[in-house]
Amino acid sequence: MLGQILAGIPEAKIATATRRRIVQAAVGLTESQARRAFSEALVSDGKLSEESIKFVMSQKQQVIRQSDFLEFFSSDETLDNVGGFAVLKDWLREREPAFSKSAAEYGLPAPKGVVLLGIPGTGKSLTAKMIGGLWKMPLLRLDVGAIFGQFLGQSEERLRKATKLAETVAPCVLWIDELEKALAQGGLDGGTTTRVFGSLLSWMQDKKAPVFIVATANDVSRLPPELLRRGRFDEIFFLDLPNDSEKEEIVKVHLRKRRRNPSDFNVTRIAASCEDFVGAEIEQAITDAMYSAFNDNQREFTTDDIISSAIRLVPLARSQRERILELRSWLAEGRALSASAQPKKTRAGGLEINKTN
Numbered sequence: 001m002l003g004q005i006l007a008g009i010p011e012a013k014i015a016t017a018t019r020r021r022i023v024q025a026a027v028g029l030t031e032s033q034a035r036r037a038f039s040e041a042l043v044s045d046g047k048l049s050e051e052s053i054k055f056v057m058s059q060k061q062q063v064i065r066q067s068d069f070l071e072f073f074s075s076d077e078t079l080d081n082v083g084g085f086a087v088l089k090d091w092l093r094e095r096e097p098a099f100s101k102s103a104a105e106y107g108l109p110a111p112k113g114v115v116l117l118g119i120p121g122t123g124k125s126l127t128a129k130m131i132g133g134l135w136k137m138p139l140l141r142l143d144v145g146a147i148f149g150q151f152l153g154q155s156e157e158r159l160r161k162a163t164k165l166a167e168t169v170a171p172c173v174l175w176i177d178e179l180e181k182a183l184a185q186g187g188l189d190g191g192t193t194t195r196v197f198g199s200l201l202s203w204m205q206d207k208k209a210p211v212f213i214v215a216t217a218n219d220v221s222r223l224p225p226e227l228l229r230r231g232r233f234d235e236i237f238f239l240d241l242p243n244d245s246e247k248e249e250i251v252k253v254h255l256r257k258r259r260r261n262p263s264d265f266n267v268t269r270i271a272a273s274c275e276d277f278v279g280a281e282i283e284q285a286i287t288d289a290m291y292s293a294f295n296d297n298q299r300e301f302t303t304d305d306i307i308s309s310a311i312r313l314v315p316l317a318r319s320q321r322e323r324i325l326e327l328r329s330w331l332a333e334g335r336a337l338s339a340s341a342q343p344k345k346t347r348a349g350g351l352e353i354n355k356t357n
Contacts, residue, residue, distance in 0.1 A: 018049055020100055021136055025056040029169075033059045053136050060138045060169045069146050069162040073139040073175075077129040083253045083279065084246030085127065088237050088339035095234075096135050099171050099210050110171070111234050112204070113213030117220055117336055118239030119327055120316060121280030124216040127239070127339075128175040131214060138172040144179070147196060155196050159203075167209035176215045180222035197224075204232045220330050238336035240328060241278060241317060246340060247271035250279045251306075254286050266303040273307040276317035285310040 026034045037059045041052035057074075064072040079089055095111045097103055103110075116124040132139030142162060148155045166174050204213060213233070217223055228236060242250060248271045252262040274282050288309035293301035317324045330336050 018052070021050070022048055022053055022056060023101075025053045025136060029056070029059055050136075057138055060172075064138070064140060064165070064169065067162060067165050069143055069158055070165060071141040071143060073129055073132065073141060077126060077133040079130065079134060081253060081257075082123060082126055082130045083249030083251075084242050085123075085239065085339040087337065088127070091235065091237075092131060092134055099135070099137075110210040111212055112231075113174075113215065113233045115228060115233050115236045115336075116214065116216045116239060116339075117236060117327075117330065118218070118339075119241060119278055119324055120218050121278035122239040122241070123279045124218075124239055125175075125177060126279075128173070128177070128214040128216060131212070132173045132175075135171075135173065135212075137212070138169055139175060140166055140169070140172055141175045141177060142166075144176065144181075148192060155192050156199050159196055159199050163200075163203050163207070163211075166211050167207065171210035171212070173212045173214055176213065178218065179215045179227075180217045180219045197227075201226065201232065218327075220327060236336040237339040238328075238331040239339050240331060241276060242282075243340060244271055247274055247277065247282060250282050251286070254283045258286070258290065265306070269303055270306050270310070273310040274315075276315045277310070277313070278316065281313060281315050282310075285313055288312075 022038075026037065029037065034056075037056045038048065038052070041048055041055040044055070061072045064070050082089075091114075098108050099110055116127055118124060129139060131137075147158045147162065149158060166172060215227075215233070248267050251265075251267050251270050251274075255262045255265060255267075270285075274285060277285070285306055286309070289301045289305035292309070293299050293305050331338060
């Protein structure tokens with residue numbers, strides 16, 4: 001149906017490379033919704049281009065707003081907004097074409113999803129948003145807490161509605177944030193959590209629609225092993241403390257976000273001063289430096305300001321050393337794939353852990 005709609009549009013008004021992506025983005029819309037989205041794009045730009053995908057996304061956003069359990073996120077984050085994680089980025093680039101019609105004709109199944117494990121503040125949520133932006137797909141966040149109701153069977157029914165709605169707007173990315181917190185009640189709620197979790201596992205195993213699941217978690221120990229087995233997820237990535245080159249990338253990302261030119265700063269010195277920092281802590285050091293400079297006659301902040309702020313910060317890797325080492329043992333034991341590029345010895349709170357990809 002979508003192909004027939006586009007067939008009526010002159011080739012001069014739609015690029016060949018765009019045709020596949022815009023058809024993919026419109027899957028799940030009704031015929032009238034798709035026609036309206038394409039018409040709005042043509043009126044606005046005079047042609048269908050990569051920018052036209054935003055019009056299609058806006059139609060899907062209206063569908064999502066009908067739900068109390070799903071939240072729609074705009075796909076604005078790009079690869080350049082996420083420092084490091086070269087292995088994960090390559091993995092995502094390789095799987096992007098797998099949602100296409102040619103991939104299905106080839107016999108290639110659509111990717112199921114990934115688990116992002118790791119230290120708080122390393123960028124798991126940002127990475128989930130980046131996946132939606134990279135693939136030009138709607139990003140939906142499942143509010144697991146809102147799923148649970150007070151009446152028997154209500155929670156399971158709400159989960160069915162949420163997953164059915166996700167399938168309606170597929171292909172899409174479904175983000176389940178801090179999954180371990182959703183499973184925290186265990187057997188203290190009359191078995192509701194167990195039933196909901198079982199329903200979620202069954203759907204993840206059996207779903208046919210191209211819904212790519214991104215599950216993030218900080219506390220690995222609270223995740224049941226049946227959740228992490230292959231078949232439900234394609235890969236488990238561990239987001240570790242950034243190495244030196246990754247810290248430099250992160251510094252540049254946050255300087256650019258604040259409309260500063262990274263070449264005006266000594267990025268290498270700043271990265272070196274952020275020992276054992278996660279991305280969120282590097283961002284905080286830059287923010288604190290800006291506050292200090294602004295209160296000093298609104299002068300421009302400098303490399304030394306950022307380094308001074310970094311020295312005052314106590315990173316999580318030191319304040320919660322035992323917990324961080326326990327998390328990182330998953331990577332050291334080979335139970336997850338490193339999202340970063342090269343093997344290295346990393347350290348947390350003065351201890352080293354061998355890390356390999």
